[in-house]
Amino acid sequence: METLEAIRKRRSIRKYKPDPIPRQDLETIVDAGRLAATGSNRQPWDFIVVQDRATIAQFKSAGAWIESAPAVIAVVLDSSSRWWVEDGAAAIENMLLACTALGYGSCWVEGDALPREEEFKRLLGVPAGKRLMALVPVGIPDESPTREKKSLEQVIHWERY
Ligand SMILES: Cc1cc2nc3c(=O)[nH]c(=O)nc-3n(C[C@H](O)[C@H](O)[C@H](O)COP(=O)(O)O)c2cc1C
Numbered sequence: 001m002e003t004l005e006a007i008r009k010r011r012s013i014r015k016y017k018p019d020p021i022p023r024q025d026l027e028t029i030v031d032a033g034r035l036a037a038t039g040s041n042r043q044p045w046d047f048i049v050v051q052d053r054a055t056i057a058q059f060k061s062a063g064a065w066i067e068s069a070p071a072v073i074a075v076v077l078d079s080s081s082r083w084w085v086e087d088g089a090a091a092i093e094n095m096l097l098a099c100t101a102l103g104y105g106s107c108w109v110e111g112d113a114l115p116r117e118e119e120f121k122r123l124l125g126v127p128a129g130k131r132l133m134a135l136v137p138v139g140i141p142d143e144s145p146t147r148e149k150k151s152l153e154q155v156i157h158w159e160r161y
Pocket residue numbers: 010011012013014063107108109110111112113147
């Protein structure tokens with residue numbers, strides 16, 4: 001899929017078919033995260049690919065719907081890097097777009113995961129000094145949501161605000 005088409009088509013998907021995701025596709029998705037822009041080229045990230053049903057069930061506390069995902073990618077950042085939040089966000093968006101390009105649905109789960117960060121870090125064996133920024137459930141979409149977006153005219157400014 002062409003890049004701009006993936007950007008236009010991407011939507012947060014919160015219902016998935018149970019079909020497992022081939023390892024090659026999961027590697028392609030994480031590879032897209034790995035290649036994101038990153039301040040001073042620090043690349044302060046690690047990605048944990050979870051397919052174990054019992055582990056994914058534990059993510060229910062961040063949203064019952066997450067349990068329907070055949071895979072969840074946990075995004076881990078080294079917060080000693082000055083740009084860790086921006087870097088993590090860039091990596092996550094790259095992965096969401098890669099999911100769309102490959103025909104998968106995904107969702108950036110941060111707001112509902114952060115309050116459980118310590119619990120999820122323990123579950124996944126994340127070192128104490130690192131941050132678990134977000135979970136990215138991935139699967140074949142089982143819904144086709146539409147989302148109201150501001151129009152280009154509402155947000156674009158030429159030369160001055
Ligand atoms: C920083 C951030 C945190 C988010 N956290 C959650 C979350 O915890 N749970 C969730 O279901 N969606 C979460 N989302 C997804 C947003 O709700 C979603 O992107 C927004 O409603 C726009 O819909 P769209 O992604 O389909 O365009 C998050 C998105 C971002 C960028």
